[in-house]
Amino acid sequence: MSVNISADKGAIPAFIQESWQRCISKGLQPSMMDKEDMLGAFELAEYHDRYAELLYHSSPILKEVYHSINGLESILLLAAPEGYIIETVGDPAFIRHANNVSLRKGANWLEESKGTNAIGTAIVEKNPVLIHGSQHFHQDNHFLTCAASPIYHPDGHLLGVLNLSSHQQNYHPFSISLVQRVADSIKQSLLLSHTQKREKNLYFIYDSYPDPLITLDKEGKVTDLNSAASHVIGTSEKQVSNIVSGTDPLVLERRVSIKGQEFLVQTLGKNMEHQSSVIVRLKKQKLIDRLTTNRYQFNDIISNDPQMNQIISIAKRASALDISLLITGESGTGKELFAQSIHGYSLRSDKPFIAINCSAIPENLLESELFGYEKGAFTGAKNGGHKGKFEAADGGTLFLDEIGDMPLQAQASLLRVLQERCVTRVGGHASIPIDVRVIAATNKDLQKEMEAGEFRADLFFRLCGLSLKLPNLRSRKDLLLLAEYILADLPYKSEHTELTVEAKTFVLEYSWPGNFRELQNVLGQAAFLADNGPITRDMLVALCPVSSIKNEEGANADREPRNFQEQETKLIRNALERTSGNISNAAKQLDIGRNTLYRKMKKYGINFQK
Ligand SMILES: Nc1ncnc2c1ncn2[C@@H]1O[C@H](COP(=O)(O)OP(=O)(O)OP(=O)(O)O)[C@@H](O)[C@H]1O
Structure with missing residues (x-):
């Protein structure tokens, strides 16, 4: 053919x-x-x-x-x-x-x-x-x-x-x-x-997951629990229900106590295959301290804020010097994040990073926690004695969080250790040399505490080889970037999980007393509420106390902008102020094009002078 x-x-x-x-x-x-x-x-x-x-x-x-x-x-x-x-x-x-x-x-x-x-x-x-x-x-x-x-x-x-x-x-x-x-x-x-194989694998992971997991249906009724949950709580339906009762899928974290042990109850979100069920995880809480392995690096600090960027660059330089550091800032501004990053950037990075929350430890236990104890030092002391956090952090970094809450007696002992670079265990005599860099943090005004006689000035100067004051969220110029980052990082986001223009205005206007942690929490809940749709201003308002709306423009600012135009005008004015009238930067912050910004400025009669 x-x-x-x-x-x-x-x-x-x-x-x-x-x-x-x-x-x-x-x-x-x-x-x-x-x-x-x-x-x-x-x-x-x-x-x-x-x-x-x-x-x-x-x-x-x-x-x-x-x-x-x-x-x-x-x-x-x-x-x-x-x-x-x-x-x-x-x-x-x-x-x-x-x-x-x-x-x-x-x-x-x-x-x-x-x-x-x-x-x-x-x-x-x-x-x-x-x-x-x-x-x-x-x-x-x-x-x-x-x-x-x-x-x-x-x-x-x-x-x-x-x-x-x-x-x-x-x-x-x-x-x-x-x-x-x-x-x-x-x-x-x-x-x-x-x-079927995937489901079997998922079930295997669910069942062998080390933390207790409980599945609830949309009525909040327990439908399943993994082996760890049955082990910790028992299998009695009533006991399990008592623990998770009142679990609101919108409340992402709360605490419960089970048989004397503290747990954080975390809602892991909706089970996507069975739209309405919710998985709850019980995470064991260490009350006394956090023997944290170093988790954060400077790269993890999200910032496009000039002040914050400057602090990051100072902190990086300070990492190399073996001086003690005092980090101050409101709760949730990232003090521990900085402490970990500094440790990770320093020559001590391969040695332990130990964090201890001075306010979470009962006064009579703080010294033994910090300096250790010898056997028989006090009733309940372990037989073989116990290493303190200073010894545990040897060669590395000890992060003393909430130092402003340290009792005066412990302050005196801490000062001695810092001066002599040796610890003596409670109930012991031997002096143990230690090589530890101390980073302390507080959200208190130590100056005021010193004036009130609540904090020792000599300790303050020992701790404060260099001080870093972290800005609070409301004064940061990169709020929308942080919000975007948080949303992008949510496990249950969709391509539509984004803030509407009005919601962005709210993020810029609200005062965020809980700082990054609050922003994270509110956006996490709002994204959940939005159920794969856009996050609206109303959702954010519902999740934030109204009393914390920023009040920047004198008498007029007492009231909320009445309508969308007013909100948008305010949003644009704020952006122009923050960027000193730089149109490109303001447009970037508002997430709109330059021409759109010019058009809107004309429309609302905004005539911003540099
Ligand atoms: N700029 C930032 N970039 C990324 N994450 C941040 C930033 N600031 C804070 N966070 C996150 O916010 C949470 C709170 O931070 P961190 O615990 O360091 O705050 P803190 O100031 O030590 O708070 P507290 O005083 O309540 O202990 C952490 O999850 C931290 O990772």
Whole structure:
């Protein structure tokens, strides 16, 4: 046969003409088959191993389909993506004909081997194809009519090809849709088994998760608990319900006490597959201290605020010097974040970072926690004695959080340790040398505390080799950036989780007394409330105490902007003030284009003078 593409053009589908062209360009000849590419028994067995999952899911389906088309003198074949036939089910009489052209297990039916044919061309086209009679490139195959469909793995890669072949006089228009549907059934079967495996894995993770996990339905009824939860709480439905009762999916964290142990109850969010259920995690709280491994680095500090950036650069320089540091700032401004980053940036970074919250430890235990104790030092002291935090932090950094709350007696002992660079355990005599850098932090005004006689001035000067005062959130110029960062980091965000213009105004106007932590908490709850939609001003207002709205513009600021225009005008004025009238920067902060900003300034009659 000579392949006359132009003569047949009208009747022959374009993809077949293209296939013929490929065959010709590879030097194939319609009248002559190339040498057979046939797998040996051993290689075929290897293919069976490689495609065991496909064979497992398709074999029963192929048998069932064949059963329903039995009598049509046909053969169903499964080929690997490499073109080799790995499974056949068919009419014995037809199988003999098929054998004559190597339409059998082990043979390769890529276009390179067999010219235009349903298996090879479906692999090229990545779509179901029908190749009928003389549309086959090789003359020997003209007696066939074949339909083939690719089978895709649930993750999208080509897993094989399903082919139905018959005598061309038995051609039936349903053949292509039949192979397509069978290929789909095989894919569904694979998908189901993958989902089941995934669910099993998820359940395994849920059940073996080290913290107690409890699942609640939308009415707040307990539907499941993992092994850790049954171990900690017991399996009595009443006990479990008591612990989670009142769990509001919008309240992300609260504390409970179970058998004398403190737990943080955290709502992990909606279970997406069962829209309305909620998973609650109980996280064990260490009351006394946090033996923190160093977690944060300077890179983790989000900032586009000039003042904050300057503090970061000072803190980096101070990291290298082994001086003591005092970090001050309101609660939630990032004092511990800085302390950890400084440690991570210093030459002590491979040594321990130990944090201790001076306000969380009962007064009579603070010294033994800091300096350790010898056996029998006090009632309840462990027999072998105990290392204190100074010894535990040896070589590294000790972070004394809430130093402003340290009792005076402990302050005196701390001063001695800092001066002598040695600790003596409570109840002991030996002086143990220590090499520890101290970083202290407080949200109190130590100056006032000193004036009131509550804080020792000599200790203050010891601690304050350098002081870093962290700005509060309301004075920062990068509030919207922080908000964006927090939203982007939420596990349950969607592409629509963003602040509306009015909500952005609110973020800029609210005074955020709880600083970063409050912003994080409010946005986390709002995103949850928004249920994958935009976060509105109303949602934020509902989550924040109204009394904390900033009051910057004298008498007029007593009231809320009345409408959208007023809000937008205020938002624009604020942005221009913050950027000293720099249009590009203001537009960037507002997340709008420069031209839009000019247009809006004109519209609202804003004439900002630098
Ligand atoms: N600029 C920032 N970038 C990224 N995360 C921040 C930033 N500021 C604060 N945070 C985060 O806010 C939370 C509170 O920070 P941190 O605990 O360091 O504050 P703090 O000032 O020590 O608070 P407190 O005085 O209540 O102990 C932490 O999760 C911290 O990671």
